[in-house]
Amino acid sequence: MQARKRKTFPVSVTHGHEIDIPKRANNTVQPKGGANEQSIIHPYCQSQYFSCKGNNLKLGQDFFNQPCVSLAKALLGKVLVRVCSDGQELRGRVVETEAYLGGEDKASHSAGGKRTQRNTAMFMKPGTIYVYPIYGIYLCMNISSQGEGAAVLLRALEPLEGHAAMHRLRGARRREGSRPLKDKELCNGPSKLCQALDIPRAFDRRDLADDPEVWLERDTDRGAGREPERDPERDPEDRDSEGAAGDKAPPPLQGDGGEVDVVTSMRIGIESHGEWATKPLRFYVRGNPCVSVRDKRAEARGGQADVPKVVT
Numbered sequence: 001m002q003a004r005k006r007k008t009f010p011v012s013v014t015h016g017h018e019i020d021i022p023k024r025a026n027n028t029v030q031p032k033g034g035a036n037e038q039s040i041i042h043p044y045c046q047s048q049y050f051s052c053k054g055n056n057l058k059l060g061q062d063f064f065n066q067p068c069v070s071l072a073k074a075l076l077g078k079v080l081v082r083v084c085s086d087g088q089e090l091r092g093r094v095v096e097t098e099a100y101l102g103g104e105d106k107a108s109h110s111a112g113g114k115r116t117q118r119n120t121a122m123f124m125k126p127g128t129i130y131v132y133p134i135y136g137i138y139l140c141m142n143i144s145s146q147g148e149g150a151a152v153l154l155r156a157l158e159p160l161e162g163h164a165a166m167h168r169l170r171g172a173r174r175r176e177g178s179r180p181l182k183d184k185e186l187c188n189g190p191s192k193l194c195q196a197l198d199i200p201r202a203f204d205r206r207d208l209a210d211d212p213e214v215w216l217e218r219d220t221d222r223g224a225g226r227e228p229e230r231d232p233e234r235d236p237e238d239r240d241s242e243g244a245a246g247d248k249a250p251p252p253l254q255g256d257g258g259e260v261d262v263v264t265s266m267r268i269g270i271e272s273h274g275e276w277a278t279k280p281l282r283f284y285v286r287g288n289p290c291v292s293v294r295d296k297r298a299e300a301r302g303g304q305a306d307v308p309k310v311v312t
Helices: 068-074 163-171 190-196 274-278 296-300
Strands: 008-012 018-022 079-083 089-100 129-134 138-144 151-161 214-217 262-265 282-285
Touching: 068 089, 068 151, 079 151, 089 190, 138 190, 151 163, 151 190, 151 282, 163 190, 262 296
Parallel strands: none
Antiparallel strands: 008 018, 079 089, 079 214, 089 151, 089 282, 129 138, 138 151, 262 282
């Protein structure tokens, strides 16, 4: 009797050609020809952003080890990944940040080198998560950088994956009968993004470069013109108050490593801190609808305000 032919399918490998891999009943793959397991792009990845074994998209310690202002700008366009307790992954692209320099920055929690139990993470190694409460009920997520007591606040994300879960998480904190949120409103504020991605206070002082539940990735899909994921239950004709499509795909960013069109502006909500309230230490992606607050005057100036010469 003639032997049955084994079914195979092509899988790409990092050195630029394809190999045939036997298909197993348990949906696992076994490389032929001695191919390295970590070099294979697994065919069952959950999405184009899924972190497979040997993931080289995850940002490591070297990325975070830079001055505060530089890190605040470099974070724009990167993807924040949150793995929920049920295994679902939520993803959002960073589109707005603020730099808090410590030292003489009077708006910083670590101004004057002040160390407290709350702000300890700001003095830890670059890439340490700093989560603090505001108004006693909301949370904000920061990332430490180079510089004594310096950290970057994540102000807004563009939701990429897990919209339905984000709607549920945000909705659980809203009043009954409130109008449904548009996708662009899910993460357009520091506390909103913590709610939408279920960032708890317990993440404070954890290492973003080496954490299994939350990390940052390079975004290889920037500039590809991909429409964001949509919740099928949402109204496709949802429009904003001006009649324009409220959830259109934002202008594409360039590929990773390229320049992002950045607007530099004043930080939000620190009016009581004198001259430091006017320092241009907020950075956001021009034209992205998920930005919390636009600065039209800064945009009219070309969005390239000079950052003050301060210790970073």
